[in-house]
Amino acid sequence: MSGLTIGQVAERTGAATSALRYWEDLGLIRSVRTTGNQRRYERVTIRRVSFIRAAQRVGLSLEEIRAALATLPDARTPTATDWARLSRAWRGRLDEQIRRIEKLRDQLDSCIGCGCLSLRTCALNNPSDVLAEHGPGAVLLEP
């Protein structure tokens, strides 16, 4: 009646309570407190948390997710259209991820015969165009 506990949100979304608290510290979600200082979440938070988890699976960092969530309307409860707008951009990311891994796999196929891993001859070892050069920010695919 007065909102969902952190345990209820965790159970309904599959997120760990520690993650929910962490996301709240980062400002991704909000809660109100009871007189005893316990968190209580609105029901709309469930959808927000679901969005965060889905976005993570697609490979977005929490900072990117925070930015995306910031474009949601303050005044009203987000609609299905709002959520759809945010998730539409993910498609390309997934295609890109698949493309990268497929390329890596094909290179591996052409490389396994030789076992080379040598500098100029082996494509597996020259991935400059396969993966970005490394900015910070990990993509957890299988956390």
Add this chain to the structure above:
Amino acid sequence: MSGLTIGQVAERTGAATSALRYWEDLGLIRSVRTTGNQRRYERVTIRRVSFIRAAQRVGLSLEEIRAALATLPDARTPTATDWARLSRAWRGRLDEQIRRIEKLRDQLDSCIGCGCLSLRTCALNNPSDVLAEHGPGAVLLEP
């Protein structure tokens, strides 16, 4: 002549010097020291580092890589056949990764229209069979 410096190994392999020192701390690579306490690497270390980098791109943790490297012969310099044996097992991993992301993408496609992200109806939100439940250990795809 008396071995490669850490900077030379970094340049030839593309690994950062900080990573090389870290891997040495973990026992993945070895070095000898000069009288001035600087690291000097054998030329074979280049191939070893290349293997580590390739294995990481495939998604192995450093611990898994350490275990794989431990199967290399101590007595002699590893041959192309040795390296090929180690990398053969990666194929399935990459296929599995592609399968996972493709499934996620397909679910996203069927989900974008509705913008739902709701609990029972949206596949994107029920990924229990898509990704493992989360043991520790991050897979960095795009570091």
Add this chain to the structure above:
DNA sequence: GCCAGAGTTCAGGTGACGTTCAAGTAGCGC
């Protein structure tokens, strides 16, 4: 009023490094 279970904060750990620092070293020309 009691108790179990769920909640709280805080400190510290994880993996795989990157960054920054003062201080030391290598190798070059001269």
Add this chain to the structure above:
DNA sequence: GCGCTACTTGAACGTCACCTGAACTCTGGC
């Protein structure tokens, strides 16, 4: 041998997205 620059050193701290445990407090049912 001297000076110069580029490189290297270990230690300590930061990063990201949390997890774990300690020590405590709240909530809800009986």
